[in-house]
Amino acid sequence: MRSYNEYCAIAKSLDVVGDRWTLLIVRELAERGACRYTDLRNGLPGIASNLLAERLRELEHADVIVREDAPPPIATTLFRLTPRGEQLRPVLDGLTRWGVPLMIEQGPNDAVRSHWLAAALELMLTDRQPDAAPVTIALQTGDQPITIEIRDGLIRARLVDGEGADATLAGPASPIMGLLLGRLDVADADARGVTFEGDSAILDRIGAKLTTAAAPT
Numbered sequence: 001m002r003s004y005n006e007y008c009a010i011a012k013s014l015d016v017v018g019d020r021w022t023l024l025i026v027r028e029l030a031e032r033g034a035c036r037y038t039d040l041r042n043g044l045p046g047i048a049s050n051l052l053a054e055r056l057r058e059l060e061h062a063d064v065i066v067r068e069d070a071p072p073p074i075a076t077t078l079f080r081l082t083p084r085g086e087q088l089r090p091v092l093d094g095l096t097r098w099g100v101p102l103m104i105e106q107g108p109n110d111a112v113r114s115h116w117l118a119a120a121l122e123l124m125l126t127d128r129q130p131d132a133a134p135v136t137i138a139l140q141t142g143d144q145p146i147t148i149e150i151r152d153g154l155i156r157a158r159l160v161d162g163e164g165a166d167a168t169l170a171g172p173a174s175p176i177m178g179l180l181l182g183r184l185d186v187a188d189a190d191a192r193g194v195t196f197e198g199d200s201a202i203l204d205r206i207g208a209k210l211t212t213a214a215a216p217t
Contacts, residue, residue, distance in 0.1 A: 025052070056079060125155045169196055180206065
């Protein structure tokens, strides 16, 4: 592990988690809980197996993660965050908030995993009508279905089939995220391949843009 050789808290932190893939490993464990090695490989498309093994050793040495033997019937090694590793959650949340505006565009080679989208939506969405009846939005995008539950001012995004949801969005991940996070309106999202079924008031409840705002005169 290379060092910046600076007596600075930021530099010291980056000595531990600043290498390529390191924070994304932490992301997987923060979002999914304890993971097998194969779970991490699936959640980190593009990482070489030897590099993942190296990063896991480094994080274990730094007391960011710990490995443990799962009991039967799993009977395999699991990796999880230590209490020290859990302290990185606010860092991940800050990077999510900072990076969401960049998600309006998706590169042609960008991988998509639904749990990445669910984590961002749960953090960024707001229930603007907390006293209203609970509603659900089903998302058909990514590698797994996502169901957004809106209840009592809280937002929860789960990787479950949204059968019977009050509204459904289907299509590419980028315009769906743009619509839900208020960076595209319904017409723009539709032009980019998103289909919507249900009551549009549900989108308004979470702050999505239903129509393009009129230009000031």
